[in-house]
Amino acid sequence: MKNNQGFLYELKKHRALYILMFPGLLLMFINNYIPMLGTVIAFKRITYGKNFFETYIKSPFVGLKNFEFFLKTNYALIITRNTVLFNLAFIVIGLILAVTAAICLNEVLSKKLFKFYQSSMILPNMLSWVIISLIVYSFIADKGFINSLLTSFGGKESIQFYNETKYWPFIIIAVQAWYFLGTSAVIYLSTITGINPELYESAVMDGANKWQQVWAITIPMLRSTMIFMVMVSLGNLFVGNFGLFYNVPRESGLLFDVTNVIDTYVYRSLIQTGDIEMAAAASFYQSVVGFVIVLVSNSIIRLVSKEDAVF
Amino acid sequence: MKTRFAAYRRRSPGVFQITINAAFLIYSAICLGPLLLVLGCSLSRESDVLSSGYRLIPLNFTTDAYRFLLGNGRELFQAYFYTVFSTIAGTALGVIIMAALAYPMSRKDFRPRNKFSFYVYLTMLFNGGMVPLYLVYTQLIPIKNSILALILPNMLGGFYTLLMKNFFAQNIPESVVESAEIDGATTYRIFFTMVLPLSKPVLVTVGLFSAIAYWNDFFRNMLLANNGIINNLQYLLYRITVQIQVINQNPDVAASFPGGIPNETARMAMAILVVIPIAVLFPLIQKHFVRGLVAGAVKG
Numbered sequence: 294m295k296n297n298q299g300f301l302y303e304l305k306k307h308r309a310l311y312i313l314m315f316p317g318l319l320l321m322f323i324n325n326y327i328p329m330l331g332t333v334i335a336f337k338r339i340t341y342g343k344n345f346f347e348t349y350i351k352s353p354f355v356g357l358k359n360f361e362f363f364l365k366t367n368y369a370l371i372i373t374r375n376t377v378l379f380n381l382a383f384i385v386i387g388l389i390l391a392v393t394a395a396i397c398l399n400e401v402l403s404k405k406l407f408k409f410y411q412s413s414m415i416l417p418n419m420l421s422w423v424i425i426s427l428i429v430y431s432f433i434a435d436k437g438f439i440n441s442l443l444t445s446f447g448g449k450e451s452i453q454f455y456n457e458t459k460y461w462p463f464i465i466i467a468v469q470a471w472y473f474l475g476t477s478a479v480i481y482l483s484t485i486t487g488i489n490p491e492l493y494e495s496a497v498m499d500g501a502n503k504w505q506q507v508w509a510i511t512i513p514m515l516r517s518t519m520i521f522m523v524m525v526s527l528g529n530l531f532v533g534n535f536g537l538f539y540n541v542p543r544e545s546g547l548l549f550d551v552t553n554v555i556d557t558y559v560y561r562s563l564i565q566t567g568d569i570e571m572a573a574a575a576s577f578y579q580s581v582v583g584f585v586i587v588l589v590s591n592s593i594i595r596l597v598s599k600e601d602a603v604f
Numbered sequence: 605m606k607t608r609f610a611a612y613r614r615r616s617p618g619v620f621q622i623t624i625n626a627a628f629l630i631y632s633a634i635c636l637g638p639l640l641l642v643l644g645c646s647l648s649r650e651s652d653v654l655s656s657g658y659r660l661i662p663l664n665f666t667t668d669a670y671r672f673l674l675g676n677g678r679e680l681f682q683a684y685f686y687t688v689f690s691t692i693a694g695t696a697l698g699v700i701i702m703a704a705l706a707y708p709m710s711r712k713d714f715r716p717r718n719k720f721s722f723y724v725y726l727t728m729l730f731n732g733g734m735v736p737l738y739l740v741y742t743q744l745i746p747i748k749n750s751i752l753a754l755i756l757p758n759m760l761g762g763f764y765t766l767l768m769k770n771f772f773a774q775n776i777p778e779s780v781v782e783s784a785e786i787d788g789a790t791t792y793r794i795f796f797t798m799v800l801p802l803s804k805p806v807l808v809t810v811g812l813f814s815a816i817a818y819w820n821d822f823f824r825n826m827l828l829a830n831n832g833i834i835n836n837l838q839y840l841l842y843r844i845t846v847q848i849q850v851i852n853q854n855p856d857v858a859a860s861f862p863g864g865i866p867n868e869t870a871r872m873a874m875a876i877l878v879v880i881p882i883a884v885l886f887p888l889i890q891k892h893f894v895r896g897l898v899a900g901a902v903k904g
Contacts, residue, residue, distance in 0.1 A: 310707075314705050317704060344743055400624055421820035536822075572734070
């Protein structure tokens with residue numbers, strides 16, 4: 294009772310603050326919290342009602358049936374494998390490229406060239422995945438740039454990129470790396486420029502060459518940023534970049550084996566094939582495993598070095 | 605940025621400078637080149653593209669593809685309208701609502717502030733997924749196939765809200781707020797006339813990221829407004845890449861394009877029309893964009 298009074302008193306005292314927060318709290322409730330509760334649909338056989346509540350009430354509980362069906366399709370394995378392996382590749386390759394690019398960019402002496410390189414590298418990040426898909430298409434289409442080059446150098450037949458799975462792991466990884474390299478490099482670069490120059494000066498006094506400076510000073514100073522960036526990506530280990538995986542392979546069914554990820558599978562099941570139960574099961578599985586991964590990776594970081602934990 | 609020119613770097617050997625500059629020049633070409641390839645195709649004759657493939661420099665320069673798109677321009681102009689409107693409305697509303705949500709959490713005299721921060725934070729950790737979200741926006745708040753479908757679902761971000769909260773907590777001096785309160789200013793007045801103007805950097809940062817996301821969004825359109833009536837630029841471009849007929853509904857046009865009805869080239873031209881506003885604004889926004897990236901990476 295006393296608690297309740299305390300709450301009412303608080304509400305009255307800060308009425309204006311609550312009114313300010315209200316639209317945001319409400320929108321987040323609708324956009325994030327109701328869907329969180331709504332994940333229970335994964336345990337139901339979905340029967341559409343006239344409205345949201347009716348749909349939820351009318352749909353009978355079927356326990357783990359949806360998951361059984363989902364796991365029986367060979368999609369479950371394929372989309373999990375693709376999502377996780379691609380993301381791991383993105384994390385490792387992205388980290389190496391971005392740190393290398395940031396260290397090298399920091400060595401560029403001309404201020405004008407530095408700005409030019411930085412702007413060019415960021416540019417892909419400004420483009421939508423629909424545009425990126427067209428760009429990739431103009432390179433690897435039947436009449437695309439690469440095939441034009443090959444034929445002009447005496448190649449006999451053009452390569453049908455959109456029909457052959459063997460090229461796609463490389464294409465996907467290259468496109469993703471190209472898209473994000475600039476922005477990640479900028480983040481690492483900001484840490485590098487924050488390093489106290491005296492550290493380098495005393496290293497030079499001790500006779501350290503550039504390579505030794507990078508290994509002994511720059512990389513250790515980048516550690517926190519690297520852990521932070523890897524943590525954020527690890528938290529998304531089960532999230533496939535929908536824009537990338539849906540647009541860039543241009544929905545070529547022949548490529549699904551290597552390009553279908555959880556997110557594209559959920560979308561296709563929900564909208565295109567109407568397997569809403571499959572979609573719900575896959576999306577619930579993704580949410581829960583993703584959440585567990587966030588918690589686990591953070592507690593590992595906490596064990597290793599406490600100050601780098603995100604929460 | 606001054607530290608980049610610290611003493612130790614002046615000893616860089618010439619060969620080293622040449623090597624890294626060469627590497628970055630090549631990589632810059634890899635970043636800019638593809639867009640130039642798209643531009644080159646969009647200015648080519650359709651028949652040239654079909655016979656000799658995509659080229660950086662058109663064999664025969666023509667603006668056919670653009671004339672074709674503008675000749676069938678109604679959908680294009682509508683798409684511009686949908687994109688511009690949803691970008692401006694969604695960004696403006698989103699930034700104000702997020703700031704209003706974040707401000708109380710930054711006030712030290714507001715006791716439950718941590719509870720509300722957690723409410724926002726949890727949205728970043730756990731995501732209900734596509735299916736419940738779809739049910740919410742088709743059944744609970746039936747905005748399917750309305751312009752709200754392009755605006756509402758991605759208006760707020762938990763991360764941006766917390767970014768604002770941290771900015772307010774660090775940059776709005778408590779003493780200023782207190783003395784304004786003593787002078788009789790209401791909380792609303794303080795928020796709108798003091799907090800918001802003092803927080804321009806973070807509002808610009810969040811607004812910019814939000815605007816880019818709106819401009820580039822095709823997914824909400826595809827998921828929640830796919831009856832073909834509401835098409836923003838990205839979704840129209842997506843539909844054209846799947847099926848050029850989306851825009852070519854007028855049989856008379858064929859006669860006016862002796863080089864073949866633009867098809868491949870029209871897609872490329874459409875891409876250029878979608879990118880132009882971003883390309884024009886890029887020099888202006890990139891400074892803020894870089895600042896925002898850095899601010900976002902410094903954990904709050």
